[in-house]
Amino acid sequence: MNPPHQRRDMRADILDEARKLFGTKGYTVTSIADLAEALGVTKGALYYHFKSKEAILSALVAEPAAEIAVIAEDAAGRTPRELLGALIDLQAQHPAAYMALQSGDASVLQEHSQRHDFAGKTELIIMAVAGEHPSPLRVIRARMAVAAVKEGTMAALVAGHGKLTDQTRLTLLEAAMATLDAGGES
Template sequence: MAVGERDGVRTRARILEAAQELFVERGYAGTSIADIAGKLGTSKATLYYHFNSKELILGALITEPLSLFAKLAERCAKERLSPEELLRALIDLTVETHAVNALLSSDPSISPVLRGMYDVEGSTRTFIHALAGPNASDEALARAWAAFAVAKQGAFWAVEAGNGTLSPAQKQEFLAAALRCLDQ
């Protein structure tokens, strides 16, 4: 990679880091391109060179975590993952993508942008139906929603309250609790 390319990659990374901090602090709607440029000590023109809009900055921040979520849903739809495999992968993904999940869960102004980029609801429905099984009863669907909530939201809030990670023992406990929701 040439020096100019490396500098461009570093600049983009700095822009994304500054934007994420401001989005968490002020919200997506409450942060402007001028705010991000000011935090970086640069001009709006520099930002526009790397990102044409604030929406593209948000897109760059959330693309990887949401594409990983979508890929897990695709894998779930194609393969017959056991509930244990699916819930373990969901817990690991939640821990791995915690910083961006915190941003997404704390700012309602992001939801319309997010819906335009990814079908998060569709991926979630794929997980629920995989956990509930074919021709699931209302009771099985309720247990699947509970297991999903324990795995995803439980792990998220534990990471949020802790040091940014979960120990292997904590991950195993969330997995066991989610499986108990499914009566497994």
């Protein structure tokens, strides 16, 4: 039997490799066999640390879920630009988790969304982006700005093979801010 520190290292290695494969091949296409082959271990060794591919995804999603909770908790004290930038950075730091959640497997998305209350946390962020006492139109634009960040960042990550350049980040942020401020009415 491996000492506990080796199990922890193997678990971290599995998550690192899953980040790479989920981020490049996609969650749906990547199999446990792919992960085992990339790590040079047996499928049984993977199952020793994670009972399923879904358990690996759960471990990956837990990281950004904790971070979005912090963003949502602090949303009221931040500017719209800071919040939208934080959402871009969150996706860029965890591309495999976001790409897996957007893989087209609705049951995966629904399970993790409910477990981590992504909708509730996103709603807090949207309302903070909209500002104090927003008009209905401002709330709509805040929703559109957050959607632009989510979809735009995902598209940029796919095009950049899991990487986001500083210029692309700035372009995404400026586009989201332009969406929020379109029409001038707050």
